[in-house]
Structure formats: structure tokens, C-alpha cells
Amino acid sequence: MNTIQSFFQAVPELTDVALTLKAMSPIEIAVTVAAIGFAYVLISFVVKAVLLRVLRLLGLYTPRLYSWLPSVFPMWRSMYRMYMVVGRWKEVVFRFGRYSTAGFSSTLTTMTYLYTPSKILLGRVWWAGFGLIQPVGLTIQRHIMVYAMTGAGKTTWLITMLALWRGSACIIDPKGQITDALAQNDKRKWITFYPHEAERSAQWNPMDDIKSAMQREGKDAAVKWAQRLAESLVVTPAGSKSPFFSDTARGYLTALILHVLAEHEENEHTLPFVCELVTHGYRVYNSDGELETTPKEARILLGRLLLKNTAFSGAIAASASAFVNASGDTKSSLVATLQEQLKWLALPSVKHMLAKTTHPLADAKTRDDVVFSFVTPVLSLREELQPLFRLFTNFVSYTFEAVTPKKGQCLFIIDEVQAMGHNATLEVALPVARSYGLSVVAIAQDREGMKASYPKTYGSFEGNADVVLFMATNHPDNYNYISEALGKRTHIQRDPRSGNKSYRESAVMTPDQVKRFLSSDTGNLIAIRAGARALRLKIAPYFSELPVTAYTADPDHREAILRRISRLIFNPKSLFKRR
Secondary structure: OHHHHHHHHHOHHHHHHHHHHHHOOHHHHHHHHHHHHHHHHHHHHHHHHHHHHHHHHHOOOOHHHHHHOOOOOOOHHHHHHHHHHHHHHHHHHHOOOOOOEOOEOOHHHHHOOEOOOOOEEEEEEEEOOEEEEEEEEEOOOOEEEEEOOOOOOHHHHHHHHHHHOOOOEEEEEOOOHHHHHHOOOOOOEEEEEOOOOHHHOOOOOHHHHHHHHHHHHOOOHHHHHHHHHHHHHOOOOOOOOOOHHHHHHHHHHHHHHHHHHHHOOHHHOOHHHHHHHHHHOOOOEOOOOOEOOOHHHHHHHHHHHHHHOOOHHHHHHHHHHHHHHOOHHHHHHHHHHHHHHHHHHHOHHHHHHOOOOOOOOOHHHHOOOEEEEEEOOHHHHHOOOHHHHHHHHHHHHHHHHHOOOOOOOEEEEEOOHHHHOOOHHHHHHHHHHHHHOEEEEEEEOOHHHHHHHOOOOHHHHHHOOOEEEEOOOOOHHHHHHHHHHHOEEEEEEEOOOOOOEEEEEEEOOOHHHHHHHOOOOOOEEEEEEOOOOEEEEEOOOHHHHOOOOOOOOOOOOOOOHHHHHHHHHHOHHHHOOOO
């Protein structure tokens, strides 16, 4: 007792507090405590919001910071999740089958999906048409499908997501905007392929991947990988009633790849050299350097050598026989089919890129600090370089399936996914990619484009995804689908006089409402999730969500004066104009 009295005497303010509390009733004490608690929460919230807002204006904010800062009431999300579980149970038991219960997730529900570095950033919390600072993220178990028209903010969102991703990545970057924004400032090592710019491109030889497979799995693994390479290069045209020509050409290309590996020197183990054999065959020159064989004789000579080659347990002869033994118009059509589908290999810059391997694709799985970026114009992806686009996509998938050591997940961003046309390998790999270490983000402009490339299975890209993101769209197929996917809701009204109930059913969003909600000037996006309500979110563009130290300034997005001052202080090297 003496100790307590001494303590209160040493701190007279506590004596005053004790006397004040003694004079108050229990209800008054409870009200006072509640008021103090509310004031604490309000002041803490305001301080945190102002601090984050100031950091955003200065270009020193990152979405990671939000989860690092102490929460005003750290347990509220856990408690609210319990409420969500109970609410879902009540809805399933008491409302399913009686009412339509569709609708967007509430703002508080959306806020429970707080972005942390272990998740993929989707956007910011949407509330009453405004974007709150809190970032929203999800843990991905399968893949993400994204639909966004040109100018929707898709690329700026991708830059933010990739910058925050912890781990390696492979990206198809049609405009090079992602690479230009991040490569200079990112701590990861960037290996960038420029198929049209030999002087600045990294190099990758797919036949080196075959040789790596032989080292891992044994010599005969070359047959499987050569077939995969041929399947990536020679496709059956859409609507073809007879796959004979493409199948036979594919088999012959497989034989040529194996033959080159078995009989030719190391420096000739390249796809451009294989293409030369397809075009010219084995030409014979006399002692004066003059050509003695005709094109037909050169191809016949090559064919005979393929049929005699017993390497790889006779796989070369078996693969080449149908092509070599064809004659007349059939043979001419087979040769034309193969030459037409390989003509892109004659491009000088492509020859340089495919001449050797500077960094193996396996690094993307065995390391967590590399980014492989494939940069080429959109028209090239859709036209002359479509086979290379498909080849890169496929070999990333094959590599992750075959290579065992794994260091974290690798993010695989495939922009303009419909541009490569129908790709059976991607179709098969997508549902299981994550188990191999790949978290895939596939992006297309509209559902009609996906239907054209995957007429029978386009729905699986959406149906098997963890989340389908829709950004600005003016395509009927997009906004009609969203409206239907969002579903309908039953509104219950009670007559105040009679007490009778009336029921009215309406769409969560009509197609016209979807189109206007996703207008490009709103920055809105809709995330349709598997087995859960859809989310309304705000796009998180890198030039407002990332610190100025994380990206290079973009002349198309003029920075505010405060961010430019911060860039001058903290990241002056990024002031240089982009390529």
C-alpha cells in the first residue's frame, strides 16, 4: 500500500485521474473510454492516410508500405473474415434457391484482401467511385486472365504488378514499355530479346535446350524435345480439313533437327542452319567452287542421308520417311508448306538472336532474380514473328516442366496472347503451370479474339482462372459477358400499410452500365473471382503507385512537380529520356 501511495504521489496527474474516475458513474466511464478510443482510431487513421498521401505526392510511396505500417485496429480484418464466413453460410442455407443473391463484394470485404508482398497486386479499393489508398492483392493458385482494350491502363498496371513481384519473371512485352520502365532500376537481372535489333538483343538458341535435356534425361530425350520444337514451329492452319501436309512437314523438321545434332559441328546446331537445309538441301560443289547439284538433287541427297541415319534409335529415319518418300505434287506441297512456315528464320536479326544462348531459360526457375523480356512490335507478333512468339512461350512451359530445382514462383506475363494463334501447348500447360513454378498472367483485348484463336476451348482460359480482370472495353462480347457473369439480385420490399412483401429481380449491372463503369477515363476495373463475389477496384498505375526510385520517367505520363523533385534527388539517372 505504501508503494502504491508513493507512486501516486510521484505522479500527481494519476492522482487527479483516479479522483476523477472515482467521481464518475460506470456509464460515464464507459462513454469516456469509448470516446477516447474513437478519437484514437480517428486520429491514427487520419495520420496514416495523410502520411501515405504525402508520400504518394512525393513519389516515395509503394504499396508494400501500406501493409508494413501499423494498423489502427490490427485484428479487424480477421474478425471481419469470421463475419464473412457466417454471412456466406447463412446465405447458402437460407437464401440459395429462394432469391437471386448476386452482387459485388462490399468495400469492407474488399479491404480484407490487403496486398502483401506474397500476393499479386490487383488494384486499389474502390469506394463510392473513388480509389482508396489501400492496395488489394490475391494469392494465385492457378492463373489470371485479363481483358483490356488499347488505352485501358493495362500496361501501366502490369508495370506496377511486376515491380512489386518478388521473384523471377518471363514477359511478352509488345511495345517494350514494361522493359523501358523497369529494367534500368530493377534489382533483378534483365535478359531482353529484341528480334529486330541484333545489336542490343540477348540471344537464345532453342537447340541448346535440347542438349540440356539430353544431359538431364539421357541422349534419347532429344527426340521428345525435337518433336516439341517442330510442333512449335509448324502449325496446322485453322480450318484445315487434312492435317497431312503439316503433320508430315513437322515430322521431317524433327528428323532434320536430330540429324544436325547427330552429324554436324557445334556451330551449326541452330535453327537458321536447319532452315538452310530445308531450303537448299545438301549442295555439292566441285573443286572450283561451282555448284554441281540442282535444288532437287540436293534435297534428294539430304533425304537419303536422313533415311540412313540410325542415330537416336532410328527416330530420324522414322520421322523423315513420309516426307522423303513423297513424290510429285505431294512432295512439292510438302516442301512449300515447310518453307513457308520457316521463312521468318531467314531474317538477319532473328538469325543473330537464335545463334547461341547467353542465358538459359532454366535460370527463370532456378533463380529468383532474373527477368526474361521478349520485346517486339505488336504487328510483328501477329505476323512474321508469330512463330517465334509461340516458340518462346512453349519453351518456357517445357523448361519449367522438365527442370526440377525451383526457387520460388516465376511470373509469366503473356501480353497479346491471342496474337500467337491457337497454341495447343499453352492450352494444356495453363491449368498445371503453377505446380511447375509458373504463375501465368494472360492478356487479350477482347473475348472475340480469344474465340478466334481458341474456338473450342476459349472458355477454359476464363473458367480455370483464379480471377478474370476486365478493364476499359467497348466490345459487346466483353460487357455482355460481364453483365451475365455478375448475375442478378432479388430486391425485397415491404408495404408499410399491409405488411405484404414484393419481390423485384434486377441485373447487378446491365451491359450498358458495365460499359460506362469501365470507361477508360474512370480507371475502374472489375475482378471476377472463382467461387466468390466480384470486386470493383481502381487500377494502380506505376507512375502514382511506385516510388520514383523504381522506374524510369515516361514522357507520355508527365510527373507532378513534387515527384520530379524527388526523382532529381533520389533517382537522377532515370531522368534520361527513354528509347
